[in-house]
Amino acid sequence: MEGQAPSPLPDQVLENVLETVLHFLSSRRDRNAASLVCKSWYRAEALTRSELFIGNCYAVSPRRATARFPRVRSLTIKGKPRFADFDLMPLNWGAHFTPWAQALAQSYPSLRRLHLKRMSLTDRDLTLLSLSFPHFQDLLLTCCEAFTTTGLAAIAANCRLLRVLDLAECVVEVADEEVDWISSFPETQEETHLESLVFDCVECPVNFQALERLVARSPSLRKLRLNRYVSMSQLHRLMHRAPQLTHLGTGSFSASELDPEPDYASAFAASKSLVCLSGFREIWPDYLPAIYPACANLTSLNFSYADINAHQLKSVIRHCHKLQTFWVLDSISDEGLQAVAETCKDLRELRVFPVNTREEIEGPVSEVGFEAISRGCRKLQSILFFCQRMTNAAVVAMSNNCPDLVVFRLCIIGQYRPDPETLEPMDEGFGAIVMNCKKLTRLAVSGLLTDRAFGYIGTYGKLIRTLSVAFAGDTDLGLKYVLEGCPNLQKLEIRDSPFGDGALRSGLHHFYNMRFLWMSSCKLTRQACQEVARRLPHLVLEVINSEEGKADDIEILYMYRSLDRPRDDAPKVVTILH
Amino acid sequence: MATILGKESGLNLKETELCLGLPGGGGVGGGGGGGGGGGSSEVETPRATGKRGFSETVDLKLNLQSKEDLNENLKNVSKEKTLLKDPAKPPAKAQVVGWPPVRSYRKNMMAQKVSTEDVAEKTTSSTASGAFVKVSMDGAPYLRKVDLTMYKSYKDLSDALAKMFSSFTMGNYGAQGMIDFMNESKLMDLLNSSEYVPTYEDKDGDWMLVGDVPWEMFVESCKRLRIMKGSEAIGLAPRAMEKCKSRS
Numbered sequence: 087m088e089g090q091a092p093s094p095l096p097d098q099v100l101e102n103v104l105e106t107v108l109h110f111l112s113s114r115r116d117r118n119a120a121s122l123v124c125k126s127w128y129r130a131e132a133l134t135r136s137e138l139f140i141g142n143c144y145a146v147s148p149r150r151a152t153a154r155f156p157r158v159r160s161l162t163i164k165g166k167p168r169f170a171d172f173d174l175m176p177l178n179w180g181a182h183f184t185p186w187a188q189a190l191a192q193s194y195p196s197l198r199r200l201h202l203k204r205m206s207l208t209d210r211d212l213t214l215l216s217l218s219f220p221h222f223q224d225l226l227l228t229c230c231e232a233f234t235t236t237g238l239a240a241i242a243a244n245c246r247l248l249r250v251l252d253l254a255e256c257v258v259e260v261a262d263e264e265v266d267w268i269s270s271f272p273e274t275q276e277e278t279h280l281e282s283l284v285f286d287c288v289e290c291p292v293n294f295q296a297l298e299r300l301v302a303r304s305p306s307l308r309k310l311r312l313n314r315y316v317s318m319s320q321l322h323r324l325m326h327r328a329p330q331l332t333h334l335g336t337g338s339f340s341a342s343e344l345d346p347e348p349d350y351a352s353a354f355a356a357s358k359s360l361v362c363l364s365g366f367r368e369i370w371p372d373y374l375p376a377i378y379p380a381c382a383n384l385t386s387l388n389f390s391y392a393d394i395n396a397h398q399l400k401s402v403i404r405h406c407h408k409l410q411t412f413w414v415l416d417s418i419s420d421e422g423l424q425a426v427a428e429t430c431k432d433l434r435e436l437r438v439f440p441v442n443t444r445e446e447i448e449g450p451v452s453e454v455g456f457e458a459i460s461r462g463c464r465k466l467q468s469i470l471f472f473c474q475r476m477t478n479a480a481v482v483a484m485s486n487n488c489p490d491l492v493v494f495r496l497c498i499i500g501q502y503r504p505d506p507e508t509l510e511p512m513d514e515g516f517g518a519i520v521m522n523c524k525k526l527t528r529l530a531v532s533g534l535l536t537d538r539a540f541g542y543i544g545t546y547g548k549l550i551r552t553l554s555v556a557f558a559g560d561t562d563l564g565l566k567y568v569l570e571g572c573p574n575l576q577k578l579e580i581r582d583s584p585f586g587d588g589a590l591r592s593g594l595h596h597f598y599n600m601r602f603l604w605m606s607s608c609k610l611t612r613q614a615c616q617e618v619a620r621r622l623p624h625l626v627l628e629v630i631n632s633e634e635g636k637a638d639d640i641e642i643l644y645m646y647r648s649l650d651r652p653r654d655d656a657p658k659v660v661t662i663l664h
Numbered sequence: 665m666a667t668i669l670g671k672e673s674g675l676n677l678k679e680t681e682l683c684l685g686l687p688g689g690g691g692v693g694g695g696g697g698g699g700g701g702g703g704s705s706e707v708e709t710p711r712a713t714g715k716r717g718f719s720e721t722v723d724l725k726l727n728l729q730s731k732e733d734l735n736e737n738l739k740n741v742s743k744e745k746t747l748l749k750d751p752a753k754p755p756a757k758a759q760v761v762g763w764p765p766v767r768s769y770r771k772n773m774m775a776q777k778v779s780t781e782d783v784a785e786k787t788t789s790s791t792a793s794g795a796f797v798k799v800s801m802d803g804a805p806y807l808r809k810v811d812l813t814m815y816k817s818y819k820d821l822s823d824a825l826a827k828m829f830s831s832f833t834m835g836n837y838g839a840q841g842m843i844d845f846m847n848e849s850k851l852m853d854l855l856n857s858s859e860y861v862p863t864y865e866d867k868d869g870d871w872m873l874v875g876d877v878p879w880e881m882f883v884e885s886c887k888r889l890r891i892m893k894g895s896e897a898i899g900l901a902p903r904a905m906e907k908c909k910s911r912s
Contacts, residue, residue, distance in 0.1 A: 255767065
């Protein structure tokens with residue numbers, strides 16, 4: 087046998103085959119299942135997982151994640167729970183990216199893609215990122231904060247292969263000296279690799295000349311979303327530089343000094359690949375006709391920062407036959423919604439945001455427009471609808487007309503509002519939704535709701551993964567129905583509802599299957615939470631009270647499973663029960 | 665900016681008091697307007713530079729604390745905006761923190777728009793009934809349009825412009841919102857400062873300082889508005905004073 091390499095052991099052959107096969111497995115749920123088969127499958131799966139998704143940054147430590155999955159190229163991490171967006175969490179609560187940044191820099195030299203949502207990351211973190219990964223391509227930050235344009239400049243300057251820089255709804259602080267981050271993209275690079283540049287949330291002016299030069303030398307650029315410091319005439323210049331764009335965020339869409347003004351419509355006509363339009367941050371409705379040439383091809387239109395009226399909307403929407411995604415303000419009123427219903431037969435996703443969030447006003451949209459949408463847009467899959475009034479009949483109608491609904495989020499702005507026609511609670515409407523929309527996975531309820539509504543949800547909402555509840559329910563039974571009836575429930579956020587300790591206990595069998603439970607201004611006591619913490623050692627219960635440690639009543643409970651010890655970076659107002 | 669900052673303490677404390685009595689425990693939900701929920705259009709404080717100067721000193725307090733802390737936190741909550749507008753009129757009913765669930769960023773943008781409703785920008789620009797003029801401000805990337813017939817006085821116009829262009833203040837004007845042309849030194853002070861002053865192009869094509877003629881006359885003769893730095897407008901002063909004297 088000397089001088090001859092030993093032939094591989096049968097086990098090893100199997101492992102090689104397994105690894106090769108597993109490379110093709112991309113769904114993380116499938117991979118999770120595969121990893122449970124046996125130890126060798128576990129190992130093979132861990133070695134071949136290149137896309138890692140971490141739904142809660144505190145569910146697992148960076149060290150554990152990088153130790154199990156050594157060859158990750160794409161990483162997604164989510165931090166704060168959604169209610170943090172509405173100022174319900176203390177400042178500096180956590181979700182700091184720094185420990186992750188350090189771990190990643192050490193363990194993943196081949197990292198190509200990073201997507202963070204609701205994380206807090208500093209300029210230092212961004213700089214470290216920009217210097218640690220020579221192959222880095224895609225950076226997506228959604229609802230993140232704590233960094234400034236200095237961090238962006240580091241990314242621009244150092245990531246030579248940068249393909250995607252997407253900042254969505256981030257809070258970008260203004261640095262002490264406003265950093266001209268756009269100029270940090272190296273001008274020596276003849277052509278960049280940029281495919282997507284999204285910075286509409288960056289609230290400071292950009293150097294337009296540098297931006298124009300950047301766009302001019304980015305032949306692969308398909309997505310460009312400008313902030314509101316870019317005027318109409320500047321937009322015009324950029325569009326001429328990049329007629330190949332597919333996704334365009336128009337910036338302010340408002341006039342500038344020039345007289346006479348350029349022919350904006352021709353720019354939109356020349357951009358034949360445009361399928362998605364957004365922006366319109368300071369819209370001057372006179373300019374709306376400029377986008378007509380692009381409307382026929384649009385599949386996505388975001389007017390949610392443009393307070394246009396029904397008349398103005400109609401002039402645009404009547405051309406948009408291919409529209410699938412539409413975000414808009416309620417300023418278009420029921421009449422505008424009817425126009426959408428008449429034209430957009432292919433609509434899949436609709437979001438209607440309120441211009442005015444006060445509770446005592448008569449809103450411009452109501453059950454009338456809502457029902458019109460349900461009749462006209464039968465393929466609807468996702469709806470988010472803010473209104474001041476809604477009837478059960480309209481909600482029932484939608485449940486019948488739009489059976490493909492996967493996401494149903496109705497927000498009646500006035501708390502505890504019954505059906506204005508019948509004066510009944512909104513139980514029957516939401517009941518119909520869970521009954522008839524058999525694919526529903528995400529539900530947000532509002533209006534006057536009794537335990538009955540939750541009974542319906544528990545009985546029929548078998549696929550629901552995310553449930554959002556506010557100012558609803560009568561007794562513990564409501565929450566019990568849900569915790570006992572919804573086996574797929576993963577994210578439950580509840581505020582200002584009369585659910586207490588008994589209800590909490592009824593979920594003990596299920597809490598390990600959930601990503602998190604949020605309950606604020608409910609009726610929980612510290613004792614009950616302590617009990618849950620004792621009985622389920624892998625649960626972390628964060629109790630946030632405004633007066634540290636004193637009260638017995640819990641103001642906020644944020645509870646999640648975790649493989650590691652509870653975090654040590656919590657602010658003083660957070661007490662961790664374990 | 666002085667006018668906007670001055671609103672912090674009074675208005676927002678009231679918000680807190682009203683919020684405490686809400687159903688459902690009144691804990692977080694009722695806690696404080698400072699959380700920037702439904703009342704964010706009223707309580708958000710504009711920040712000149714957008715710096716989070718206070719967050720380090722405040723040390724992580726929840727937005728429910730004593731009134732002192734509430735004030736500090738108000739400044740922190742609005743960290744995302746560098747160009748916040750003047751708060752709109754206070755609401756009739758108390759606003760609950762974080763309700764309705766609309767992100768602060770969006771709420772702030774809408775607050776600006778609601779407050780400019782007075783400016784009739786939403787209506788189709790039919791010049792038949794209104795006196796629409798373009799308004800530009802030096803340094804701002806875009807223009808606005810206002811209908812002068814929507815206002816009754818220089819003060820109204822000044823308020824509306826202040827909302828549209830946040831760094832513009834007309835605070836140095838007299839009570840009537842008109843420049844006191846008879847007080848040469850006061851006028852010179854203003855024009856020597858880096859404060860912004862509104863100017864307009866009249867029917868004759870001359871650029872004048874806003875406020876030199878009675879309001880009704882101004883509405884009729886104004887063709888276009890431009891807000892510029894006082895130091896740049898200084899050349900207009902003598903002529904403005906002449907015209908004013910000749911008209912009175």
